[in-house]
Amino acid sequence: MLVACDIGNTNIVMALFDGEKFIDSFRVYTDTKKTSDEYFVIFNALFRESGIRSSMVDNAIISSVVPNMTRSVEKNIQRLFGIKPLTITHDVKTGLVRSSIPSELGTDILSNLAYAHYKKPDQNVMVVDFGTALTLSAVNRKGEVLGCAIAPGLITAVNALFGNTAQLPQVELKLPQVAMGRDSQQSIRSGIMLGFSGLVDSIIRKTEEETGEKLYVIATGGLSQTISPLIKRLDEIDGLHTLKGLALISSLNLPQ
Numbered sequence: 001m002l003v004a005c006d007i008g009n010t011n012i013v014m015a016l017f018d019g020e021k022f023i024d025s026f027r028v029y030t031d032t033k034k035t036s037d038e039y040f041v042i043f044n045a046l047f048r049e050s051g052i053r054s055s056m057v058d059n060a061i062i063s064s065v066v067p068n069m070t071r072s073v074e075k076n077i078q079r080l081f082g083i084k085p086l087t088i089t090h091d092v093k094t095g096l097v098r099s100s101i102p103s104e105l106g107t108d109i110l111s112n113l114a115y116a117h118y119k120k121p122d123q124n125v126m127v128v129d130f131g132t133a134l135t136l137s138a139v140n141r142k143g144e145v146l147g148c149a150i151a152p153g154l155i156t157a158v159n160a161l162f163g164n165t166a167q168l169p170q171v172e173l174k175l176p177q178v179a180m181g182r183d184s185q186q187s188i189r190s191g192i193m194l195g196f197s198g199l200v201d202s203i204i205r206k207t208e209e210e211t212g213e214k215l216y217v218i219a220t221g222g223l224s225q226t227i228s229p230l231i232k233r234l235d236e237i238d239g240l241h242t243l244k245g246l247a248l249i250s251s252l253n254l255p256q
Helices: 036-049 068-083 106-118 152-162 185-213 224-230 240-254
Strands: 002-007 011-017 020-029 059-064 124-130 131-138 145-152 215-220
Touching: 002 036, 002 068, 002 240, 011 240, 020 036, 020 145, 036 068, 059 068, 059 106, 059 240, 106 124, 106 152, 106 240, 124 224, 131 185, 145 152, 145 185, 152 185, 152 215, 185 215, 185 224, 215 224
Parallel strands: 002 059, 124 215
Antiparallel strands: 002 011, 011 020, 124 131, 131 145
């Protein structure tokens, strides 16, 4: 069984993969102030409650965009399961053209693109990831990374409004009923949800103009289900897309 771990800026997501499907997953708040021992207690309790014994896990992989957390999670996986996890870098096998991978590309985006190209090898594919940051990354049918666009995530934008204004409230994001709100909550929902859906559609369209080819567009991330009805050009929503990319990369890098 594989443990796939995605260390993000807001959450650490761990999932168990039995070779065919994900059978369980956990989401823990990313807190760089917690010690390695504190995380061990949390991870150990979560796996134990799910009935996962150390002998059941024979492989592990980590994607991290939080360097200060990487070593802590690596140590805890070794401590829990007695195995050394594969931590993704640009040097691992991904199925993508290595020379086309930008040096600063995050390993979460790399995982997204690896699985996108594996899933749709005959098409240009864009992955729209609604996380702490909103990322739109694309790969062509040759496996070449076309690049990435990054914007603040939806929750990040809402928190910025709440934290930097005197009268605007913190708002739960839902589909807006109107474009022009009559109170603060309606107005923020309209501005964020309609504004970000327009942003996504615009970047998809601009990328297609630049490449001269149609994109297959996959949405993932925590708010992909919420905002998807507003985005015209989505072909697929897959909340586990990044984790599936981790499972793929793990299989590509197993000893022959």
